[in-house]
Amino acid sequence: MKGLRFVGTGRCVPxxxxxxxDLSRLVDTSDExxxxxxxxxxxxxxxxxxxxxxCTAAARIALERAGIAPSEIGVCVVATCTPDCASPSNAxxxxxxxxxxxxxxxxxxxxxxxxFVYGLETVxxxxxxxxxxxxxxxxxxxxxxxxxxxxxxxxxxxxxGAGAAVLALEERMWYAWLGSRGNRDVLWLNGPGPxxxxxxxxxxxxxxxxxxxxxxxxRTLLAGSGLALEDIRWIVPHQANRRIIETAAKRLNCPIxxxxxxxxxxxxxxxxxxxxxxxxxxxxxxLQPGDRVMAIAFGAGLTWGGALFEW
Numbered sequence: 001m002k003g004l005r006f007v008g009t010g011r012c013v014p015x016x017x018x019x020x021x022d023l024s025r026l027v028d029t030s031d032e033x034x035x036x037x038x039x040x041x042x043x044x045x046x047x048x049x050x051x052x053x054x055c056t057a058a059a060r061i062a063l064e065r066a067g068i069a070p071s072e073i074g075v076c077v078v079a080t081c082t083p084d085c086a087s088p089s090n091a092x093x094x095x096x097x098x099x100x101x102x103x104x105x106x107x108x109x110x111x112x113x114x115x116f117v118y119g120l121e122t123v124x125x126x127x128x129x130x131x132x133x134x135x136x137x138x139x140x141x142x143x144x145x146x147x148x149x150x151x152x153x154x155x156x157x158x159x160x161g162a163g164a165a166v167l168a169l170e171e172r173m174w175y176a177w178l179g180s181r182g183n184r185d186v187l188w189l190n191g192p193g194p195x196x197x198x199x200x201x202x203x204x205x206x207x208x209x210x211x212x213x214x215x216x217x218x219r220t221l222l223a224g225s226g227l228a229l230e231d232i233r234w235i236v237p238h239q240a241n242r243r244i245i246e247t248a249a250k251r252l253n254c255p256i257x258x259x260x261x262x263x264x265x266x267x268x269x270x271x272x273x274x275x276x277x278x279x280x281x282x283x284x285x286x287l288q289p290g291d292r293v294m295a296i297a298f299g300a301g302l303t304w305g306g307a308l309f310e311w
Contacts, residue, residue, distance in 0.1 A: 001171070001173075001174055002124070002128060002169055002170070002171060002174070003124070003169075003170065003171070003172040003173055003174025003309055003310075004120060004123070004124050004135075004167045004168065004169060004170075004172075004174060004309060005167065005168045005170050005172060005309075005310075006165055006166075006167060006278065006282075006309075006311060007066040007067075007068060007134065007165075007166045007167065007168050008061075008062045008063065008064070008065035008066025008067070008068065008165070008166040009061075009062050009065065009163070009164065009165050009166075009275065009278055009279040009282050010057075010058045010059065010060065010061025010062035010063075010064075010065065010163070010164045010165075010279055011058050011061070011161065011162065011163045011164070011272075011275065011276045011279040011280070012054045012055075012057035012058040012061070012161065012162050013044040013054075013159075013160065013161040013162075013266065013276075014044045014045060014046040014047060014049050014054070014160050014161070015044075015047070015049075016044060016045050016046070016047040017042055017043075017044055018042065018043050018044070018045050018159075019031070019041065019042045020034045020035065020040070020041060020042070020156070023152075023155065023156055026149055026155075027149065027150060027151075027152045027155060027156075028152055029152045029156055034156045037241075037243065038156070038157060038241050038242060038243070038263070039241065039242025039243070039261065039263050039264055040156065040157065040242075040263050040264060040267045040268075041264045041265070042264070042265060042266075042267070043158065043159030043160075043266055043267030043269075044159050044160050044161055044266065045144040045159065045160055046142050046144055046145070046160045049160075050084050051080065051082065051083060051084045051090055051140050051141075051142050051162070052084055052090050052093045052094060052097065054140055054142070054160070054161065054162035055078055055090055055094045055138045055140045055162050055164070056094050056097045056098060057162070058138060058140070058162040058163055058164035058275075058279075059094060059098060059136055059138055059164040060098070061164070062136070062164040062165055062166045062279075063098070063136070063166055065166075066134075066166040068134055068166050070098045070099050070100050070101075071099075071100075071101060072132060072133070072134050073100050073101065073104065073132065073134050073135065073136045073166075074101075074104055074126070074127055074130040074131070074132025074133065074134055074135060075104055075105050075106075075123050075126045075127060075130060075132075075135045075136070076091050076094060076095055076100055076104065076105075076106040076135070076136045076137075076138075077091055077105075077106075077107060077108075077109055077119045077122055077123055077135070077136075077137050077138070078090040078091040078094060078107075078108045078109070078138045078139075078140055079108075079109045079110075079111065079115025079116045079118065079119045079137070079138065079139045079140070079271040080108055080109075080110065080115065080139070080140050080141055080270075080271055081110050081112055081115070081141065081189060081270065081271065081300070082140075082141050082142045082143055082145060082146060082189075082270075083108055089106065089107050089108040090108050090138075090140065091106040091107050091108050091138075092106045092107070094106070094136075094138065098136075100136070101132075104130070104132070105126060109122060111271070111299070111301060111303045111305075112187070112270065112271070112299030112300030112301050112302075112303050113238050113240065113268070113270045113271060113273065113297050113298060113299025113300065113303075114178075114238070114271075114297040114298060114299045114301065114303040114304055114305045115139055115270070115271030115297075115299075116137065116139035116163070116271050116272070116273075116274045116275050116295075116297065117176075117178070117274065117295060117296070117297045117305040117306060117307055118178060118303070118305055119137045119139070119271075120137065120167070120176065120295075120307050121176050121178060121305075121307070123135035123137050123167060124167075124169065124174070124176075127167075127169040128169065133168050133169055134166055134167065134168055135166070135167045135168075135169075136164065136165075136166055136167075137164070137165050137167055137275075138162060138163070138164040138165075138275070139162065139163050139164075139269075139270075139271035139272040139273070139274065139275045139276075140161070140162035140163075140271065140272050141158075141160060141161065141162075141269055141270040141271055141272050142160045143158040143159065143160060143199065143268075143269070143270060144158070144159070144160050146189055146197050146198055146199045147198070147199055148198045148199070151198075153201065153203050154199055154200075154201050156267075157240075157241070157267060157268050158199070158267055158268045158269070158270070159266050159267035159268065159269050160269065160272075161266060161269045161272045161276055162272050162275075162276075163269075163272045163273075163274070163275025163276035163277075163278065163279055164275060164279075165275055165278065165279075172309070172310055173225070173292075173308075173309060173310045174307070174308070174309050175221055175224045175225040175307070175308045175309075176221075176305065176306065176307040176308070177217060177220045177221055177224065177305060177306055178303075178304070178305040179213075179217075179303070179304045179305065180301050180302065180303045180304075181301070181302045182301070182302075183301070183302045185202065185205070186201070186202045186205040186206055186209060186300075186302060187199075187200070187201050187202070187205075187206055187299065187300040187302070189300070206240075207241070207243070207244060209298065209302055210240060210241070210244045210248075210298050211244055211247045211248055211251070213298040213302075213304040214237060214244065214245075214248040214296055214298060214304075215248045215251040215252050216304075217296050217298075217304055217305065217306040218235065218248075218252055218294060218296060218306065219252075220306070221294055221296075221306045221307075221308045222308075224308075225308050227292065227308070229252065229253075229254055231292055232258070232292050232293070232294050232308075233258070233291040233292050233293065234258060234259075234260055234281070234286070234287070234291065234292075234293045234294070235254070235258055235259045235260070235293075235294045235296065236259075236260050236274060236277050236278060236281070236293060236294070236295045236296070237259060237260075237261075237274075237295075237296050237297070238268075238273050238274060238296065238297035238298055238299065239261065239262055239263040239266065239267075239268060239269070239273040239274075239276075239277060240263070240268045240273075240298075241263070241268070242261060242263060245259050245261060260277055260280075260281055260286070262276070262277055262280055270299065271299075273297070274295050274297055278293075278295070287311045288311065289310075289311060290310055290311065291310065291311040292308065292309070292310055292311075293308070293309055293310070293311055294306060294307070294308050295307050295309075
């Protein structure tokens with residue numbers, strides 16, 4: 001079947017690093033409290049950088065590593081729930097910054113933390129009817145702009161950043177599964193109006209949803225592909241919380257060392273977490289040609305999704 005190959009990846013995070021100790025001076029928390037409950041030690045907060053600048057920087061790296069000219073891109077999608085503005089989209093502004101062709105679709109996709117995985121299936125579909133082979137998919141968030149810094153249940157969790165991938169449509173193994181369950185009471189970002197825009201979260205509700213969605217998605221991907229868990233080299237989950245990943249690993253009876261984790265360095269970067277993780281892994285040589293990889297995410301919507309592919 002027609003699947004996607006990761007041709008090049010890149011990432012960009014803001015220069016400003018915010019440690020747990022930094023947050024403890026703003027809100028009633030501590031490094032020990034945050035680490036033991038989330039696995040997070042630091043995160044990056046934007047300080048002058050725009051979301052489009054983060055997207056563009058990550059995309060330039062991905063294009064350079066892929067050896068692909070901007071003129072070869074057939075679709076550009078940015079997964080985000082924190083764009084610089086509602087319109088024009090981040091994707092259109094990235095198109096202008098990179099000099100991508102004008103006869104291609106460029107748009108933002110809002111699916112919360114599942115955005116990048118939703119984006120994989122979206123660009124795969126668009127490439128099947130495109131005359132071009134390559135897509136540019138970016139996950140980017142600036143969640144620091146919408147955090148209530150007096151709410152320790154949310155402000156310690158999230159960070160900013162962008163991850164990008166240049167993807168090629170080829171005959172190769174590919175299986176994906178996407179889902180949604182409309183719910184605005186667990187995790188939501190209120191829209192324009194008299195109330196200040198802030199991210200709101202029911203922590204226990206998110207945990208219950210996530211520890212159900214992650215293993216269920218993994219089992220569905222395995223069943224649909226005909227593969228066994230032992231055939232998968234890496235599971236790359238959304239980097240929300242170490243406890244969620246550890247619980248999911250136990251429910252799948254899978255060694256925790258096969259789950260890549262980097263939330264310690266970045267926190268939860270929402271739609272950017274999976275592509276940032278993939279770029280780190282590629283940079284470290286952890287991903288080798290032929291490795292079977294399962295990327296799984298879950299987030300506001302509620303949404304969930306996964307993709308099973310060969311690197």
